[in-house]
Amino acid sequence: MPKEINFDEFDQWISARNSEQEEYLQATREIARDVIDVYNENQDYQQYDVLRRLSLPERIIHFSVTWLNDNNDVEINQGWRVQHSGLIGPYKGGLRFHPTVNESILKFLAFEQSFKNALTGMPIGGAKGGADFDPRNRSEAEIMRFCQAFMTELQHHIGPNTDVPAGDINVGAREIGFLYGQYRRIHNRFSGTLTGKGLSFGGSHVRTEATGFGLIYMLRAVLEHHNHKIDGLTVGVSGAGNVAMHAALRAIQLGAKVVSLSNSRGCLQYSKGFSENDIRWAIDHKPENKNVLTALQEKIGGDWHADKKPWHLKMDIALPCGTQNELDEEDAQALTNNGVKYVLEGANMPCTDAAREHFEDQEILFVPGKAANAGGVAISGLEMSQNANFQRDSYNEIDDTLQDIMQSIHAKMVENGTRDGKVNYARGANIAGFRRLADAMVAQGI
Numbered sequence: 001m002p003k004e005i006n007f008d009e010f011d012q013w014i015s016a017r018n019s020e021q022e023e024y025l026q027a028t029r030e031i032a033r034d035v036i037d038v039y040n041e042n043q044d045y046q047q048y049d050v051l052r053r054l055s056l057p058e059r060i061i062h063f064s065v066t067w068l069n070d071n072n073d074v075e076i077n078q079g080w081r082v083q084h085s086g087l088i089g090p091y092k093g094g095l096r097f098h099p100t101v102n103e104s105i106l107k108f109l110a111f112e113q114s115f116k117n118a119l120t121g122m123p124i125g126g127a128k129g130g131a132d133f134d135p136r137n138r139s140e141a142e143i144m145r146f147c148q149a150f151m152t153e154l155q156h157h158i159g160p161n162t163d164v165p166a167g168d169i170n171v172g173a174r175e176i177g178f179l180y181g182q183y184r185r186i187h188n189r190f191s192g193t194l195t196g197k198g199l200s201f202g203g204s205h206v207r208t209e210a211t212g213f214g215l216i217y218m219l220r221a222v223l224e225h226h227n228h229k230i231d232g233l234t235v236g237v238s239g240a241g242n243v244a245m246h247a248a249l250r251a252i253q254l255g256a257k258v259v260s261l262s263n264s265r266g267c268l269q270y271s272k273g274f275s276e277n278d279i280r281w282a283i284d285h286k287p288e289n290k291n292v293l294t295a296l297q298e299k300i301g302g303d304w305h306a307d308k309k310p311w312h313l314k315m316d317i318a319l320p321c322g323t324q325n326e327l328d329e330e331d332a333q334a335l336t337n338n339g340v341k342y343v344l345e346g347a348n349m350p351c352t353d354a355a356r357e358h359f360e361d362q363e364i365l366f367v368p369g370k371a372a373n374a375g376g377v378a379i380s381g382l383e384m385s386q387n388a389n390f391q392r393d394s395y396n397e398i399d400d401t402l403q404d405i406m407q408s409i410h411a412k413m414v415e416n417g418t419r420d421g422k423v424n425y426a427r428g429a430n431i432a433g434f435r436r437l438a439d440a441m442v443a444q445g446i
């Protein structure tokens, strides 16, 4: 029988099933708060129980990864693939290698991924995976053997029409090459089972840059909607990885002043504003430097603040691009004290709940990661279709498509998130993603 549900009932239900999985509870509660009215207004959604069903992963695969280090000692790690929703296409989402990886983090990432992928308009479901492997201080040979051992287990569960992994933290082009090589060796088949591949073996132009560039295209759309221009604005970026560096690069190319980058060890402040060449140098020299930001500081100057975040600096726009929950309420307060106007999440869920509430209370425009960083997975979707058709589109064609996709996600948020003339981008993203998944769930029955 159709049944309405209120937020407290939902909260009790989800908490009882996921106790001590704080990141997962944070992500599911955040979406439920925004979509519960949409759910309660729709008899079909109630009849098919879509809110609760969408709040649990379809499948979690958990395996051990056993491999030999350079001393020929056995090492054992834990690996997972969380296949959250295959409703609208093959499971799709990145792999993360980091010592903090656990089931709660991968479940939250897979859950967010399903809503993000729904926003792209493409036929891709949501998943995430990874391992508690720490690649820091490992030789390249050890990283290769770990990737091969990880894929030996994961390959049972993926395929071009089943589940297509890609990169995430500490999984870049090199690791995707090792993972793909092992998959191809086992299956003796050239297929699109992994995106983010090298250009010489089925990769797509712009995939490397897509998440960071897409974030800046989203920023441009948000600014235009509010009659502003990026030119001359001051931007603070956290992180110094794939997303952060490419966001900084595109922002500078479009005329912004980027005054910070950071990593888990501290923050590099460069008040004059980095040049394109500074960012390109950091991208190129990251592999051979333990801390590319202190190496950059030695080259160009600026101030290195050990164990600090960039959020105490003066900026118009904040782009957290490091990791989940890196920006808390105190940071949000510091940003508003300094006059920040826009916050766009490049990372997945980098703002804590309290920080998001603070931005909402202060009427700071906030765009959640599931919309702002969707450019990466969107170009992964294009890599899949190029692979399926044995074709390669040009760099400019893909970059143009990326701009169109980010514009269309912006339009969906405005359509679903505007009340009394004001856009709540988080609510707009949650409602638009929820409607697409919920409609597919109803149409496919039980």
Ligand SMILES: NC(=O)C1=CN([C@@H]2O[C@H](COP(=O)(O)OP(=O)(O)OC[C@H]3O[C@@H](n4cnc5c(N)ncnc54)[C@H](OP(=O)(O)O)[C@@H]3O)[C@@H](O)[C@H]2O)C=CC1
Pocket (backbone or CB within 6 Å): 167, 168, 169, 170, 171, 211, 238, 239, 240, 241, 242, 243, 244, 262, 263, 264, 265, 321, 322, 323, 324, 326, 346, 347, 348, 373, 374, 376, 377
């Ligand atoms: N790659 C992609 O296409 C996509 C990535 N994302 C998300 O973007 C984020 C970054 O991923 P990506 O750039 O690919 O990963 P990378 O591995 O390339 O880089 C991660 C960067 O974040 C830094 N970092 C880690 N923890 C913190 C912290 N607490 N504060 C500040 N910086 C920190 C790392 O520093 P250190 O080296 O010191 O650890 C590193 O510089 C993640 O949340 C990821 O899920 C989202 C969409 C797509």
Ligand SMILES: O=C(O)CCC(=O)C(=O)O
Pocket (backbone or CB within 6 Å): 092, 093, 094, 095, 113, 116, 164, 165, 166, 167, 168, 195, 348, 373, 374, 376, 377, 378, 380
């Ligand atoms: O490209 C992909 O498949 C996944 C990207 C990703 O992990 C993400 O969007 O968080």
